[in-house]
Amino acid sequence: MEDLLILAIGAGAAAAFMAAALILFTLCPRRSQLQHSGTPETVLLFRNGEVVDFTQDAAVLFDRTVLTGMGWDEVRETLLPGFPDLPEELPDRPLHWRSPHVGNAELWADPAGSRLHLRLQCTPDGAATLFRARCQSDEYHRLSEMSRNAPDALWQTDDDGQLIWYNEAYEHLCASTGHEIDGTCPVDIELPSKRVERSTRISIKPEGQPQRWLEVVSRPVEHGWVHYATSIDSLVNAEMAQRNFVQTLTKTFAHLPIGLAVFDRDRQLVLFNPALVDLTHLPVDFLSAKPNLLSFFDHMRENRMMPEPKNYASWRDKLYDVVSAAREDRYCETWNLPSGLTYKITGRPHPDGAVAFLIEDISAEISLTRRFRSELELTQSVLDCFDDAVAVFSRLGVLTFSNAAYRAQWKCDPDSAFAEITIVDATKEWQQDCQPSPIWADLREFVLTLRDRQGWEAQLTRKSGEQLRCMVQPVAAGATLVRFTSLPVQAEETAQPDNRRKAVG
Structure with a gap:
C-alpha cells in the first residue's frame, strides 16, 4: 500500500513539473x-x-x-x-x-x-557576399556617421518625391521653417524630366530669422534622387553688394561727358554709358548685344568715327598690341576725324584682365589751343617786325617771351636753351656787354617784386659804344616787359651819358 502511495506521489510530481516546464x-x-x-x-x-x-x-x-x-x-x-x-x-x-x-x-x-x-x-x-559585407561594414558606419553629421542638409527621395532618408541638418532645416519632417519638403525644388543633375538656387525665410539662400544640387540615384543643400548667404550678399555697386557706378557714368567702354578678359563689351552712344553714334541694341573688341572698332570705322588707317587689315592685327598697351596703362591717342572733330582715346587696365577705353571729345579744347597758338604766332610775327629788342619775364623772373631783335642783339636763343633763363641770368649777360651801370640790381628787384610798380627807363652804353635806352614796364599777370631801343647817331654825339633811372608816365 505504501509503495502504491509513493508511486502515485511521484507520478503527480512529475506531471506537475512537466506542466510548469x-x-x-x-x-x-x-x-x-x-x-x-x-x-x-x-x-x-x-x-x-x-x-x-x-x-x-x-x-x-x-x-x-x-x-x-x-x-x-x-x-x-x-x-x-x-x-x-x-x-x-x-x-x-x-x-x-x-x-x-x-x-x-x-x-x-x-x-x-x-x-x-x-x-x-x-x-x-x-x-563571397557575406565576406564582402563584413569587410564593408566599417566603411558603411564611417560614411553613415559622416552623412548624418554633415553641416549641410542631405536627404533622399524616391521617384515620386517621397522622403526616404535625411540627416540631422535636414531636421534642423525643417524645424527652422516650421515644416514636419514627414510632411512637405521645406525646399521647393522642381526635378527635371530627364535624370540629369540640376542645381537650384532658392531662398527660405526661417521664423524670426533673416532670409537665407541655399543652393540645392539634385543628383539622380538608383532609387530616386539625392539632394544636397549648401548655404550660399555670403555669396548672394556679395553678388548683391556688387550689383548695387555696379548700379551706383552706372548712374555716375551716365552723367559723364566722356564715353566709357569696358571689355572683359574675353574682350566682350560688358559696360558702356550714354556718352559712348552720343560720341560713336553706335546703335544701342548693338552695344547691348555685348560685341567683341574687333566688332566694336569695325562699326566705328563704318560710321567714320575713327581715322581711316592706311592698311586696315594690319591695323586690326595691331589691336592686340593696343589692348596690351591699355592693360599696361600706356595707351593714349588723338583721333582727327573726317568730320572735323577730335577725339582723345585712352586705355586703362581693369581687374581680372579687363580693359576700359575712354573716348573724350576734345574738339573745343583743340580749337582753343589752335586759336591760342595762332594768336601767339601772330603776336610773335608782329613783334619780330620791330627793331627794338623786347623781352618779357614772368612774375617769377623767368624769360617767357622775346623777339628776333632781342635774340640778334644779345646773341642768345631762349628756345634752344637747356634750362630756363631767369632775370638773374639775363642781367648778367647784359651787364657783361655794357659799361658799368647801377640799374642792374634795381632791374632784378623790380621784376621779382609783387607790389604795385611804376615803369621807368635808363640809358646804357654798350662796350661797343652803342647807346641804348632801356625801358622797364609792368604788364598783366605780374610780368615785366624790358625793351632796348638804339639811340640815333646824332643823339649820341650831343647827348651826355645818363645812367640814372627816370620814371615813365
Missing part, C-alpha cells in the same frame, strides 16, 4: 529556441508593444547590445529602408513583406494576443 516554455522561450532550424532567421519577441526577447544576431542588426524595452517605432525605423511598407502601428494580424531593395529578404509578423513574433529571413547569397 510547458508553461515556462510557452511564456519565456529561450534564445536558442528562437533559432530556426532551416534558413537563418532573426527573431524579435514583443509583449505589450516592447521587445522582451531576441536572437543573438539581432544586436548586429540594431547596432546595440541591449534590445529589451525597444518599441515598435525604433524597430520600424531600422527596418524601413528594406521594407518601406511597414505600418506605423504594431501589426495586430499576421503579415508578410518582401523587400524591394534587398534580394531574398522577407519579414513575418505573427501576433498572438499581447505577443508578437517578428521574424526576419534572408537567404544566404554565398560566402
